[in-house]
Amino acid sequence: MEEFGEVRPKNSSEEALRRWRNACWLVKNRKRRFRFTANLSKRSEAALIRRSFKANFRVAVIVSQAALQFIQGLSDYKVPEDVSAAGFQIDADELGSIVEGHDLKKLRTHGGVQGIVDKLSSSSKEGISTSKESLSRRRRVYGINKFTEAPPRGFWFFVWEALQDMTLMILAVCAIVSLIVGIVMEGWPKGAHDGLGIVASILLVVFVTATSDYKQSLQFKDLDTEKKKIIVQVTRNGCRQKLSIYDLLPGDIVHLNIGDQVPADGLFVSGFSLLINESSLTGESEPVHVHASNPFLLSGTKVQDGSCRMLVTTVGMRTQWGKLMATLSEGGDDETPLQVKLNGVATVIGQIGLFFAVVTFAVLVRGLFTRKLQERSYWSWSGDEAMQLLEFFAIAVTIVVVAVPEGLPLAVTLSLAFAMKKMMNDKALVRHLAACETMGSSTTICSDKTGTLTTNHMTVVKACICQKIQEVSTPEAALDFSSEIPEFAKKILIQSIFSNTGGEVVYNGSRKFEILGTPTETAILEFGLNMGGDFHAEREKSRIVKVEPFNSLKKKMGVILELPEGDCFAHCKGASEIVLAACDKVIDHNGDVIRLDESSRAFLQTSIEQFANEALRTLCLAYTEVGNGFSPDSPIPTQGYTCIGIVGIKDPVRPGVKESVAVCKSAGIVVRMVTGDNINTAKAIARECGILTDDGIAIEGPVFREKSDEELEKIIPKIQVMARSSPLDKHKLVKHLKNAFGEVVAVTGDGTNDAPALHEADIGLAMGIAGTEVAKESADVIILDDNFSTIATVAKWGRSVYINIQKFVQFQLTVNVVALIVNFSSACLTGDAPLTAVQLLWVNMIMDTLGALALATEPPSDDLMKRPPVGRKGKFISNTMWRNILGQALYQLVILWFLQTNGKVAFRLEGSDADLILNTLIFNSFVFCQVFNEISSRDMEKWVVTVLLGFLGMPIAAALKMIDVGSE
Numbered sequence: 024m025e026e027f028g029e030v031r032p033k034n035s036s037e038e039a040l041r042r043w044r045n046a047c048w049l050v051k052n053r054k055r056r057f058r059f060t061a062n063l064s065k066r067s068e069a070a071l072i073r074r075s076f077k078a079n080f081r082v083a084v085i086v087s088q089a090a091l092q093f094i095q096g097l098s099d100y101k102v103p104e105d106v107s108a109a110g111f112q113i114d115a116d117e118l119g120s121i122v123e124g125h126d127l128k129k130l131r132t133h134g135g136v137q138g139i140v141d142k143l144s145s146s147s148k149e150g151i152s153t154s155k156e157s158l159s160r161r162r163r164v165y166g167i168n169k170f171t172e173a174p175p176r177g178f179w180f181f182v183w184e185a186l187q188d189m190t191l192m193i194l195a196v197c198a199i200v201s202l203i204v205g206i207v208m209e210g211w212p213k214g215a216h217d218g219l220g221i222v223a224s225i226l227l228v229v230f231v232t233a234t235s236d237y238k239q240s241l242q243f244k245d246l247d248t249e250k251k252k253i254i255v256q257v258t259r260n261g262c263r264q265k266l267s268i269y270d271l272l273p274g275d276i277v278h279l280n281i282g283d284q285v286p287a288d289g290l291f292v293s294g295f296s297l298l299i300n301e302s303s304l305t306g307e308s309e310p311v312h313v314h315a316s317n318p319f320l321l322s323g324t325k326v327q328d329g330s331c332r333m334l335v336t337t338v339g340m341r342t343q344w345g346k347l348m349a350t351l352s353e354g355g356d357d358e359t360p361l362q363v364k365l366n367g368v369a370t371v372i373g374q375i376g377l378f379f380a381v382v383t384f385a386v387l388v389r390g391l392f393t394r395k396l397q398e399r400s401y402w403s404w405s406g407d408e409a410m411q412l413l414e415f416f417a418i419a420v421t422i423v424v425v426a427v428p429e430g431l432p433l434a435v436t437l438s439l440a441f442a443m444k445k446m447m448n449d450k451a452l453v454r455h456l457a458a459c460e461t462m463g464s465s466t467t468i469c470s471d472k473t474g475t476l477t478t479n480h481m482t483v484v485k486a487c488i489c490q491k492i493q494e495v496s497t498p499e500a501a502l503d504f505s506s507e508i509p510e511f512a513k514k515i516l517i518q519s520i521f522s523n524t525g526g527e528v529v530y531n532g533s534r535k536f537e538i539l540g541t542p543t544e545t546a547i548l549e550f551g552l553n554m555g556g557d558f559h560a561e562r563e564k565s566r567i568v569k570v571e572p573f574n575s576l577k578k579k580m581g582v583i584l585e586l587p588e589g590d591c592f593a594h595c596k597g598a599s600e601i602v603l604a605a606c607d608k609v610i611d612h613n614g615d616v617i618r619l620d621e622s623s624r625a626f627l628q629t630s631i632e633q634f635a636n637e638a639l640r641t642l643c644l645a646y647t648e649v650g651n652g653f654s655p656d657s658p659i660p661t662q663g664y665t666c667i668g669i670v671g672i673k674d675p676v677r678p679g680v681k682e683s684v685a686v687c688k689s690a691g692i693v694v695r696m697v698t699g700d701n702i703n704t705a706k707a708i709a710r711e712c713g714i715l716t717d718d719g720i721a722i723e724g725p726v727f728r729e730k731s732d733e734e735l736e737k738i739i740p741k742i743q744v745m746a747r748s749s750p751l752d753k754h755k756l757v758k759h760l761k762n763a764f765g766e767v768v769a770v771t772g773d774g775t776n777d778a779p780a781l782h783e784a785d786i787g788l789a790m791g792i793a794g795t796e797v798a799k800e801s802a803d804v805i806i807l808d809d810n811f812s813t814i815a816t817v818a819k820w821g822r823s824v825y826i827n828i829q830k831f832v833q834f835q836l837t838v839n840v841v842a843l844i845v846n847f848s849s850a851c852l853t854g855d856a857p858l859t860a861v862q863l864l865w866v867n868m869i870m871d872t873l874g875a876l877a878l879a880t881e882p883p884s885d886d887l888m889k890r891p892p893v894g895r896k897g898k899f900i901s902n903t904m905w906r907n908i909l910g911q912a913l914y915q916l917v918i919l920w921f922l923q924t925n926g927k928v929a930f931r932l933e934g935s936d937a938d939l940i941l942n943t944l945i946f947n948s949f950v951f952c953q954v955f956n957e958i959s960s961r962d963m964e965k966w967v968v969t970v971l972l973g974f975l976g977m978p979i980a981a982a983l984k985m986i987d988v989g990s991e
């Protein structure tokens with residue numbers, strides 16, 4: 024079995040996948056079995072595109088840099104007629120060659136970025152105009168931002184695929200033979216009964232299979248479109264707004280922030296500390312600085328740090344990313360661990376079947392030969408004897424076909440697809456099939472705080488400014504407060520709030536304003552507006568010289584402002600302990616700047632603690648003067664700040680979280696909170712959610728980081744809260760939980776800072792609303808409503824997938840064992856098989872498809888969340904299952920054996936057709952046994968029911984038969 028175990032649930036190597044697939048050689052319908060798994064050739068094609076792109080791109084850069092040295096003034100570029108008729112001065116190919124080729128020289132001949140903005144009849148401040156006519160003109164000239172996809176497969180494709188099954192093909196041949204022989208011997212229509220019966224069941228199975236496959240493919244397509252839905256912020260007609268990336272057009276001005284994916288090819292217009300990760304496009308992991316002198320932004324790359332505004336130049340299939348996506352979309356998913364395991368089981372059982380088939384055939388043939396040897400007639404073969412030989416062969420083939428439990432791996436897909444659909448209804452989007460089942464065995468969840476456990480709806484409710492603490496939760500209270508604080512403090516506070524921000528207040532048409540930005544930013548901006556500040560007026564007053572955008576590592580952000588008189592100010596805001604540590608002055612209640620002595624520092628620290636204990640997120644605002652003429656190249660100061668004040672932001676716990684945490688706990692899943700926030704805030708919230716208990720540990724990231732491996736060994740099981748964590752702390756925790764404790768770890772996250780942990784986790788869950796593209800890309804499941812309760816639901820579905828497949832495995836293994844033993848033993852003992860080839864195939868076929876459909880798609884029960892998780896070491900075929908399989912098989916064998924040996928006496932069967940009737944009786948008993956086996960498989964624990972139901976099988980079959988015999 025070793026060879027089947029190498030494929031890991033996440034990030035398997037292509038080599039392993041390939042080897043594994045070759046190991047599964049005994050397959051009845053290859054196309055179907057491997058349909059939903061990765062298309063390796065498409066993948067390598069995509070890899071090739073990447074590599075060649077990377078190579079070309081290098082060459083292009085070198086060439087254009089070399090060419091730069093001889094700029095020869097104006098180029099001979101001619102605007103095509105149709106483009107200039109539409110009102111633009113540059114065509115799509117030229118734009119493509121500039122950006123993709125990183126062609127600075129060409130860019131210069133077009134007048135730089137501003138020149139291109141003009142030629143695209145856009146404006147770097149206002150964006151493009153939104154009149155219908157001009158948008159459609161733009162669309163016509165430059166195309167749209169969509170990638171071509173393979174046309175969807177029709178229903179008949181799946182019918183065709185279902186038909187290519189070995190069982191079906193053999194049955195089809197049987198049907199034809201039976202029809203011909205029957206009609207010749209007994210005439211139409213009486214002789215056609217058998218044949219038509221087989222044809223009917225073939226049709227039934229083909230259509231059920233094809234319908235289910237077809238529906239699945241539609242569903243995967245829907246999920247795929249859902250997965251690709253991305254919204255970006257765009258300025259059009261002077262208004263900043265949210266727009267689907269599919270609606271982007273060249274000329275659009277897009278705002279990009281940390282964690283965003285670049286939605287189209289384009290040029291950098293303005294921005295700060297922009298760092299772009301191009302690995303998704305080129306495989307190059309070293310991030311690239313993008314700024315005015317290297318302004319090229321490529322579609323599909325990610326913003327690793329900083330923020331910017333970009334001009335869209337090239338969209339859709341004209342970009343390299345478009346070409347790559349068109350190939351990748353058919354790349355498929357990796358095999359899931361269960362698929363791997365069950366494909367392995369199927370192959371091994373198939374091999375055993377093959378062995379038995381050969382032995383059976385040998386035994387049967389030996390019987391025939393011995394008889395002929397006795398009769399000394401081995402040179403003369405009658406037609407009957409030849410037919411018999413053929414039948415022996417058919418029996419042998421049937422044993423193989425029945426033995427290969429093709430239904431097992433297919434049931435996994437079926438069950439996963441079903442669960443995916445249901446999860447989608449429950450607001451969880453599954454990106455990788457494997458995620459469903461891994462989630463079912465997870466033993467620990469490391470959850471983010473902000474947005475997952477809390478609503479992410481933030482408001483400033485308390486502030487400590489000028490050494491005065493005040494309640495400011497309502498606009499009135501905020502206004503009151505602003506009238507109480509000294510003028511100077513108010514001025515600098517408003518300046519800090521409105522200038523030092525990653526958000527923006529936008530007025531959309533009718534003077535109704537909307538605040539854009541992260542929830543923390545919006546809360547502070549709203550506070551500023553409530554205090555009577557005017558965002559735009561404030562912004563007019565000064566010029567922003569430099570910005571260091573917020574990131575989770577520093578946990579603060581800073582800007583440098585230049586006032587009209589030339590004075591420069593640095594503003595800093597961020598995690599309060601960190602910013603306060605950089606302060607040595609404070610504004611007192613008179614509005615004067617005084618030294619920050621011991622007592623006032625202590626006062627601020629207690630305020631922070633007090634806010635945090637009330638579960639508020641605290642932020643400290645500070646500023647300092649940096650004199651005249653600050654050079655944008657020098658760093659923003661890190662020390663010597665004057666503390667303006669501290670704000671406490673409320674982010675209430677989501678309703679239902681407490682209950683969901685309790686559900687997880689009763690399901691044996693440990694919930695931990697890993698957050699970037701202050702430890703007291705984290706603790707307060709964790710207590711409120713029921714995560715932090717009295718014997719649990721709450722630890723700060725910087726402390727955790729310093730622990731030795733032995734210490735970690737001791738504390739990690741008890742860690743319930745980790746606060747002020749850096750991205751690497753999260754990653755380290757997850758890695759330790761996985762490797763040292765063998766836990767199956769689920770991680771939730773939203774930010775770029777969570778990406779490493781999401782990637783490392785057995786299952787990564789990203790937030791759909793607050794989550795950045797980078798987080799989503801690293802995740803396996805996207806929680807569309809950002810709610811922790813949904814995570815519990817995902818776990819429930821995961822468990823249900825696991826259990827449903829177990830049920831099916833139990834059912835099918837029983838049938839396989841019984842069919843194999845009955846045919847093998849009776850062939851060896853009596854030289855004949857009681858179940859004919861056609862009968863066996865029929866049972867097998869119905870069982871593979873309809874049985875799988877029935878068992879693999881059972882809804883989860885709440886009981887599922889009351890038992891412990893399976894974890895990493897759980898056996899897939901549990902002892903209970905073995906007991907049920909062996910018990911059922913034994914019971915069925917006894918019945919069939921009894922019928923075979925004593926059936927004629929027991930049912931008083933006499934006459935010439937006694938054998939025929941007996942075999943029919945055996946077949947019917949077998950079928951009914953399976954029906955009850957299937958029903959009893961629905962609940963593995965209640966074995967009494969199992970036995971009772973099982974016992975019903977024979978009497979019913981027998982009773983039916985008696986009626987039948989009686990009526991003849």
Ligand SMILES: Nc1ncnc2c1ncn2[C@@H]1O[C@H](COP(=O)(O)OP(=O)(O)OP(=O)(O)O)[C@@H](O)[C@H]1O
Pocket residue numbers: 471472473474525541543544573574575576578579580596597598599640641642697698699700701748774776
């Ligand atoms: N826009 C911002 N400007 C300045 N500081 C901020 C900003 N947003 C958050 N902070 C500070 O950084 C800290 C959070 O940083 P981080 O991004 O690592 O955590 P988070 O992802 O928001 O929290 P969680 O991990 O719970 O989701 C906050 O406690 C706050 O003090």
Ligand SMILES: [Ca+2]
Pocket residue numbers: 471472473772773774777
């Ligand atoms: Ca976060």
